[in-house]
Amino acid sequence: MYSQTTVSLTRGAVPSLIGRADPTPTLKGLFGGQAVESLSAGAALFWEGDQAGQIFDALEGVLRVYKILPDGRRAIMGFVYPGDVLGVSFQDRYLFSAEAVTAVKVRRFSRVRFFSLVNESPDLRPQLFALLCDEMSAAQDQMLLLGRKCAEERVVSFLLSVHRKCGEGAEIELPMSRLDMADYLGLTIETVSRMMTSLSRRGLIHATGRHRIALRKLSALRDIAGRDEDEADAQPTPARRAVWPN
Numbered sequence: 001m002y003s004q005t006t007v008s009l010t011r012g013a014v015p016s017l018i019g020r021a022d023p024t025p026t027l028k029g030l031f032g033g034q035a036v037e038s039l040s041a042g043a044a045l046f047w048e049g050d051q052a053g054q055i056f057d058a059l060e061g062v063l064r065v066y067k068i069l070p071d072g073r074r075a076i077m078g079f080v081y082p083g084d085v086l087g088v089s090f091q092d093r094y095l096f097s098a099e100a101v102t103a104v105k106v107r108r109f110s111r112v113r114f115f116s117l118v119n120e121s122p123d124l125r126p127q128l129f130a131l132l133c134d135e136m137s138a139a140q141d142q143m144l145l146l147g148r149k150c151a152e153e154r155v156v157s158f159l160l161s162v163h164r165k166c167g168e169g170a171e172i173e174l175p176m177s178r179l180d181m182a183d184y185l186g187l188t189i190e191t192v193s194r195m196m197t198s199l200s201r202r203g204l205i206h207a208t209g210r211h212r213i214a215l216r217k218l219s220a221l222r223d224i225a226g227r228d229e230d231e232a233d234a235q236p237t238p239a240r241r242a243v244w245p246n
Helices: 015-019 111-120 124-148 151-166 178-185 189-201 218-225 227-234
Strands: 036-039 044-046 054-060 063-068 074-080 097-100 104-110 171-173 205-207 212-215
Touching (some): 054 111, 063 178, 124 151, 151 171, 151 189, 151 212, 178 189, 189 205
Antiparallel strands (some): 054 104, 063 097, 171 212
């Protein structure tokens, strides 16, 4: 499923990140000396129910995170982009599957070692807490998206979320299929295609490549998505230092 360029994960390889007076250690820094692994599009990084022994740092490409419902339907919970950390969980087994949408490069780190180093470091603990809070916030946003928004609002909210995550000017890259979008938004593929066509005909978006979309009228798109989207793009919220719970 993946090709590992080198093998290097030793107990003595990472503590220097914690012991140095500077720079301040970061969660991303824990992956610095780890091997880079490559996955082809469609390959699984791990499956739901697998032993949760590793945590992953996404370097290149996009992954989809999903669960299979009892009736066989797929529910995509989110997409993982470069810079994201995947698999941080206090469960012994992964609660979802992670699969490459495009060619992907990741680094992995032992889950046991990861939490051990975090517990030893007063700098890493609040970073992990902030990461978990971000995941909770994303889950709440997804609940709002699925529970309170119509089909057009869902599609536009998704386009704007991709724009905030990794947009270049007014353009975004959409490597995922319409089916992926449908399974994430709780819609049918026909509805997603119809909404995208409608937005294009009204001049709100324009295809600039096979997987590239230009968001032509951001203010109008934010109006469609709702006030929350507009406020999210208007003024960035100052970062706050998370407090590790006692």
